[in-house]
């Protein structure tokens with residue numbers, strides 16, 4: 382369960398890339414994919430605005446260009462700097478537009494198995510996007526463009542699929558496991574985790590409403 386309140390919100394945040402140089406590659410990869418998830422979920426949120434859209438799209442562009450170099454060399458200060466901006470912009474987007482099923486489902490994996498938040502998001506993100514795409518294919522086509530994909534001549538749905546494939550390729554290239562099985566997630570836990578995910582506040586702004594069976598199916602698709 383996510384706990385959100387102004388009483389536990391910092392007054393000041395120091396977002397200094399120099400402080401991130403010592404982060405191991407795996408943490409850089411996981412937190413970078415968390416930032417990408419914040420931006421994607423905010424961009425397709427039911428309460429997105431032109432302001433959150435601007436933040437989200439710029440965050441996606443920066444992640445697409447700078448996450449791999451930041452993972453490859455933690456001392457690449459340009460990559461660290463641009464990822465700090467990406468994470469901050471994605472934060473501005475999702476603090477105003479909220480999130481979706483990736484986060485509501487990832488929270489359950491973190492709670493059940495004590496798994497890293499960013500890794501859970503990264504694995505769930507493509508499967509949730511595939512479920513959501515029919516709600517707003519044009520938005521997912523915009524995400525494909527922000528990820529650097531050439532969508533010339535493609536329909537919105539074809540472009541969206543290209544963007545989702547690009548997310549999978551990015552994840553794999555930085556060492557994120559391709560499925561939940563690799564994290565020892567158990568099939569017998571999927572039903573109760575899905576029930577909890579449907580109660581998580583993040584799912585309120587997901588662009589497509591899922592039944593319990595559909596949430597279970599998304600987990601299964603990500604296995």
Ligand SMILES: [Fe+2]
Pocket residue numbers: 415418419484498502
């Ligand atoms: Fe997150």
